[in-house]
Amino acid sequence: MTEPSLRERKKQQMYESVSGIAVGLFLEKGFDAVSVAEVAAAAEISKPTLFRYFPAKEDLVLHRIADHEDEAARVVAQSQEAPLVALRRHFLDGLEREDPVTGLNDHPNVLAFHSLLYGTPALVARAHGHLERQEAALAEALGGDLDARLAAGQIIAVRRVLAMENWRRIAAGESVEDVRGDAVAAAERAFGSLERALTAYGAR
Structure with missing residues (x-):
């Protein structure tokens, strides 16, 4: 099996990091009470960057089960x-x-x-x-x-x-x-x- 490239590993780390931050906020405050802008700010990325990884707010959560x-x-x-x-x-x-x-x-x-x-x-x-x-x-x-x-x-x-x-x-x-x-x-x-x-x- 081919090892993932450095770029692919960094991309996966970004997915995991942002999803983890978002889920933490959603668990603390509720899904509807947290905006995408708030998630982006907490992850220290821009909203456009966040949407490049997660097309919809719900995908921030569903990423956790995507590999299934x-x-x-x-x-x-x-x-x-x-x-x-x-x-x-x-x-x-x-x-x-x-x-x-x-x-x-x-x-x-x-x-x-x-x-x-x-x-x-x-x-x-x-x-x-x-x-x-x-x-x-x-x-x-x-x-x-x-x-x-x-x-x-x-x-x-x-x-x-x-x-x-x-x-x-x-x-x-x-x-x-x-x-x-x-x-x-x-x-x-x-x-x-x-x-x-x-x-x-x-x-x-």
Whole structure:
């Protein structure tokens, strides 16, 4: 794999730095109470520079999950297993690691970020595009035809609902250990249902 150039590394550092500053302000004051100008000032850059990196205010937050847009597609492309077998294993491994993307994580920073994301209508609306891009990438990895697009929509929806249920319970006060057993059982049931419905992408 080719190492990123110095320019690419600096660009990525800029993304991370500005996004981090913005999320901190949003968590402190609320998303709607912080202007883009305030974020730019805190990051010590101009508004035009900020907009070159983040076309919309919401992207300052969604940058934190942008690298998950092609995650399911990468899992399928890099595995020798049937797609649903690989995706099931990946999700269960994520639960074991308490990966925030599975919702099974009770670190205060993770809970605060998820509360910001799911509790702000503008961010929820913008996140819809994130889900569409996940579906498109997975559909391409599954073959790109209509059947692949239908399957991708169902798979991404299952992953989202499982993660949201885990986050909902933890946000309501349950611990990771309270939720873990149910989360694993629910994932096994959900992916089992997908394999029975989407036989072309299940175990061979």
